[in-house]
Amino acid sequence: MTELHLTNVSFSYPDGTKALENLTLSVASGERVAIVGQNGAGKTTAVKLMNGLLKPTEGTVLVGDWDTKNHTTAQVSRKVGYVFQNPDDQIFHNDVESEVRFGPKNMGFEPERVDALTTWAMKLCGISEFAEENPYNLPYSVRKFVTIASVLAMDSDIIILDEPTAGQDKIGLQVLGNLLRVLEEKQKSVITITHDMEFVTDYFTRIIVMANRQLVADDNAQKVFYNTEVLERSMLKPPAVAQMAKLLDFSPGILSKQQLIKAILAQRSL
Numbered sequence: 001m002t003e004l005h006l007t008n009v010s011f012s013y014p015d016g017t018k019a020l021e022n023l024t025l026s027v028a029s030g031e032r033v034a035i036v037g038q039n040g041a042g043k044t045t046a047v048k049l050m051n052g053l054l055k056p057t058e059g060t061v062l063v064g065d066w067d068t069k070n071h072t073t074a075q076v077s078r079k080v081g082y083v084f085q086n087p088d089d090q091i092f093h094n095d096v097e098s099e100v101r102f103g104p105k106n107m108g109f110e111p112e113r114v115d116a117l118t119t120w121a122m123k124l125c126g127i128s129e130f131a132e133e134n135p136y137n138l139p140y141s142v143r144k145f146v147t148i149a150s151v152l153a154m155d156s157d158i159i160i161l162d163e164p165t166a167g168q169d170k171i172g173l174q175v176l177g178n179l180l181r182v183l184e185e186k187q188k189s190v191i192t193i194t195h196d197m198e199f200v201t202d203y204f205t206r207i208i209v210m211a212n213r214q215l216v217a218d219d220n221a222q223k224v225f226y227n228t229e230v231l232e233r234s235m236l237k238p239p240a241v242a243q244m245a246k247l248l249d250f251s252p253g254i255l256s257k258q259q260l261i262k263a264i265l266a267q268r269s270l
C-alpha cells in the first residue's frame with residue numbers, strides 16, 4: 001500500500017519551458033483517478049514527476065515515505081509503474097512475452113512469481129494469443145496493451161496509464177474497463193490520463209482537471225462536468241450525455257444514458 005503526495009510541485013524543462021506550477025494533490029492507496037485537460041496542460045509532466053522520471057524543480061513528491069529527489073527513477077518505478085503515452089517509446093523486445101516478462105524478472109522476483117505475473121498480465125490485457133509475436137507486427141491498439149501488461153506484471157502499488165484509450169475500439173475499452181475493476185480488487189491505485197470523457201464517467205469518480213500548467217479542479221464527475229467555470233478554464237467538453245442534459249435543462253448531475261432516459265421519461269409523465 002503506497003500513498004502519493006505532491007506538495008507545491010513546480011517543474012521546468014531544461015530548455016526553460018515551465019510545464020507545471022504549484023501542483024498539490026494526494027492519491028490514497030487503492031484510489032482511481034482520472035487526469036484530464038487540453039494538450040500541453042501539464043498532465044504528462046505531472047505523472048512523470050509521480051514516478052520519478054522527472055524530479056521537481058520546486059516542491060516535494062512523496063511516494064510512500066520516499067522523497068523522489070532522494071531515490072533513483074529505477075527505485076521509484078518499483079512502486080509507481082508508468083505506461084508511456086506512446087507504446088513505441090517503451091517496447092524494446094522482439095516478442096510480446098519477453099517484453100512483459102522483462103519487468104518482473106528485472107525486479108528480481110522468484111521465477112515462479114515472474115511466470116505467474118507474466119501470464120496474469122497478458123491474459124488481463126487480452127494479449128495471450130500474441131505471446132510469440134513481434135510487437136511491431138501488431139496494431140497500435142494491441143501494442144498499447146503490450147505496454148500495459150509489461151507494467152502490470154511488475155506488480156507495483158501505483159499504476160499510471162497515459163492515454164490508454166487512444167486508438168482503442170469498443171472491445172479494447174471493455175478490456176480496459178475490466179482491467180480497472182481487477183486492479184481495484186487488488187487495491188492498486190490507478191492514475192489515468194485520458195481525453196475520453198465517456199471513459200472517465202464510466203470508470204472514474206475522482207477527476208483532476210488541469211489547464212495552463214495548473215490544477216483547475218479535483219472533484220467528482222458530477223461536480224466537474226457541471227461546473228461552467230472549470231469547463232471554460234480548461235476548455236473541456238463534457239460527455240455527450242451531460243451536454244444533452246444541459247440542453248434539455250435538466251437538473252445538474254446527469255452523466256449516464258440511464259439517468260438521462262429516466263429524466264426524459266419523468267418529464268413526459270408530468
Ligand SMILES: Nc1ncnc2c1ncn2[C@@H]1O[C@H](COP(=O)(O)OP(=O)(O)OP(=O)(O)O)[C@@H](O)[C@H]1O
Pocket residue numbers: 013014015017018019037038039040041042043044045046
Ligand atoms: N521535453 C520537453 N522539453 C521542453 N518542453 C516540454 C517537454 N515536454 C513537454 N514540454 C512542454 O511542457 C508543457 C506541458 O506538457 P505536457 O506534455 O506535460 O502536457 P500534457 O497535458 O500531457 O499534453 P498532451 O495531452 O499533449 O500529452 C507543454 O508546454 C509542453 O510543450
